Amino acid sequence: MFQVNFIDVQAESAIFDGEGWDAVVVVTPDLGAIGIDEISLLAEHGAKVDKRVGNSPTLLFAPGLAGGRLIIAPVTQVADDYADVRVYGDVARVAIAIAKDAGAKRPLLYVVPSATPKFGFATEVAALACGQELWQTLELREATGLTPAFEAIGLLSLSADTSSADKSHLLNALEAGRVLARDLCGTEPERMSAKAFADYCLQSFKGSVIKTAVVEDRDILERDYPLLSAVARSSFAVGRHQPRVVKLEYLPEGEITRTFLFAGKGVVYDTGGADLKVGGAMAGMSRDKGGASAVAGLFKTLSMLKPKGIRVIAELGLVRNSIGSEAFVTDEIISSHAGARVRIGNTDAEGRLVLADLLSHLRIKAVTAVKPELFSVATLTGHVVRCYGNYPAAVENVVANATNCALTLQQQASQWGEPFEVSTLRREDFAKIREVSGAADILSSNNAPSSVTARGHQYPAAFLLKASGLFEHGVNAAIPLAYTHLDIAGSATEGDPLYGKPTASPLVGLYQYLINR
Structure with a gap:
């Protein structure tokens, strides 16, 4: 079946080159809330030379990180009273498309957690939005032999909650x-x-x-x-x-x-x-x-x-x-x-x-x-x-x-x-x-x-x-x-x-x- 394969990742070391991933996609409402020093420094430096960083999904050259690719996808509407969790999915779709166009095959997706209840399933919604973006029609697949764009998408979680390790099982079943x-x-x-x-x-x-x-x-x-x-x-x-x-x-x-x-x-x-x-x-x-x-x-x-x-x-x-x-x-x-x-x-x-x-x-x-x-x-x-x-x-x-x-x-x-x-x-x-x-x-x-x-x-x-x-x-x-x-x-x-x-x-x-x- 033509679908995304999600894999749970709970080691922060996965963001570094040589860990098997070839891009890091960060979906965040605030550059200051990323919580991973290496990514935060690159994002802050990038924002000084490119005003798009922090305002729209942007690809940064990131020596030392997975694949040398860092995509910062800011969620800019979280303060909107009428926004809902779909805002995370919207930017995740744009970001994952950038990762695909950049040549990544095993991107790592990190959704910065939110304490706002209405964004409680932001990671899941962002991941499923990636699946929506990447799906291709059955007619095209059968006519061309098209295969999925990615071997896998890693779901990075820094939470100590062990239940987060089962997230990929749920998402893979939903996406199937x-x-x-x-x-x-x-x-x-x-x-x-x-x-x-x-x-x-x-x-x-x-x-x-x-x-x-x-x-x-x-x-x-x-x-x-x-x-x-x-x-x-x-x-x-x-x-x-x-x-x-x-x-x-x-x-x-x-x-x-x-x-x-x-x-x-x-x-x-x-x-x-x-x-x-x-x-x-x-x-x-x-x-x-x-x-x-x-x-x-x-x-x-x-x-x-x-x-x-x-x-x-x-x-x-x-x-x-x-x-x-x-x-x-x-x-x-x-x-x-x-x-x-x-x-x-x-x-x-x-x-x-x-x-x-x-x-x-x-x-x-x-x-x-x-x-x-x-x-x-x-x-x-x-x-x-x-x-x-x-x-x-x-x-x-x-x-x-x-x-x-x-x-x-x-x-x-x-x-x-x-x-x-x-x-x-x-x-x-x-x-x-x-x-x-x-x-x-x-x-x-x-x-x-x-x-x-x-x-x-x-x-x-x-x-x-x-x-x-x-x-x-x-x-x-x-x-x-x-x-x-x-x-x-x-x-x-x-x-x-x-x-x-x-x-x-x-x-x-x-x-x-x-x-x-």
């Missing part, structure tokens, strides 16, 4: 999950078709503790996933475009104290279906599988870290929303797996149809599970991007709200550089899915783009509750079930909205939530 998620999300629709996505998952989990299964038989899909199969109807005729449902399960050793269940939207390509995307709006729609990709990556991390006490189950719906003579159309009424009669309001609102059937299956498992919480993860709406830009949104049902699921996730994810926004589900959201003719139970969507629809990212959660049967498990039900919908349309990629680098969001935040809940 993020690489898998990026590969799945960012790869073009023929190389990462539904079948190829499923096969890539199976290969990635081969020999691991993750239990896997793939549903591909059309009769079974149409019986058990009728809404999903409607979306896929026009793609069944093309063998390589046929849909899949990937089932994943992580079971820990010992007692199970909590259960987490995930539905992941994996629309491997979205033409919009009969409500065809026009005017260039189809470009980038191979990235509409970011939710399923992030969930798959989460399981890669789980397979390596094997946390105790938690059982994690997922269903990934992998579908191509094709246009053709077999395509499903607006106005059709289709019964969901849970038995809700759904009138199709717009075939380009296909992701919620895929998720509804997955959630219905997970609902059945959750009823008998230990302390279950359900999630859907999806690049679902343009509205969430209009509302929150590059931030994902969490929309929870009243059961989840009662135990602060979304707020807890927001807190955990923000500490690790993946901040969330929390949206509230309201009665107006259920009014939007009312089917006025009486012929069906609910309407899947209105017929306008979500980006210009009031509450366009909130009301799909109301639909998912109704279509999946989860609405019947509210606070007054015999078996209440907590459910949170995560719309990651704004955070799944960075930079260019069509072809920017996938981020694997919200994998890191979700993992922290799982182990700390």
Whole structure:
């Protein structure tokens, strides 16, 4: 797998030439706080002759230090009330790119510790930012045989705390999950078709503790996933475009104290279906599988870290929303797996149809599970991007709200550089899915783009509750079930909205939530 290999380093002597490292990258909020005499002297001297030193990431000639290269990466925004830990990641990315361009193969990364609580995971965030910077697309790697830029990145810690020696194990597992998620999300629709996505998952989990299964038989899909199969109807005729449902399960050793269940939207390509995307709006729609990709990556991390006490189950719906003579159309009424009669309001609102059937299956498992919480993860709406830009949104049902699921996730994810926004589900959201003719139970969507629809990212959660049967498990039900919908349309990629680098969001935040809940 194409990824960074992090290695824990706790000896200050590692900064010197001859110790096996060939560059020293220092991420610091203050030149005076570095705490290593040799580096501090070089930084102070450099600042006297080059005003960039201490103001922007700068490469210094450093005789005697590893590789003769010292890169000082100042974090200049720590005093900003509205800055968060991502400022460490921002400068680390620039600095590691300088190290790569300078020819380093084994850089040593030292993040000067901060006493400010919101920067408590600065080293981890900086290291993961390096992984984000260094990842290259699967297509490029397969076409050119490209290998990772670095043999390893050393994580220098001068702390006497022995727990810091395990930091690389955690980060390598998180980054392995993020690489898998990026590969799945960012790869073009023929190389990462539904079948190829499923096969890539199976290969990635081969020999691991993750239990896997793939549903591909059309009769079974149409019986058990009728809404999903409607979306896929026009793609069944093309063998390589046929849909899949990937089932994943992580079971820990010992007692199970909590259960987490995930539905992941994996629309491997979205033409919009009969409500065809026009005017260039189809470009980038191979990235509409970011939710399923992030969930798959989460399981890669789980397979390596094997946390105790938690059982994690997922269903990934992998579908191509094709246009053709077999395509499903607006106005059709289709019964969901849970038995809700759904009138199709717009075939380009296909992701919620895929998720509804997955959630219905997970609902059945959750009823008998230990302390279950359900999630859907999806690049679902343009509205969430209009509302929150590059931030994902969490929309929870009243059961989840009662135990602060979304707020807890927001807190955990923000500490690790993946901040969330929390949206509230309201009665107006259920009014939007009312089917006025009486012929069906609910309407899947209105017929306008979500980006210009009031509450366009909130009301799909109301639909998912109704279509999946989860609405019947509210606070007054015999078996209440907590459910949170995560719309990651704004955070799944960075930079260019069509072809920017996938981020694997919200994998890191979700993992922290799982182990700390």
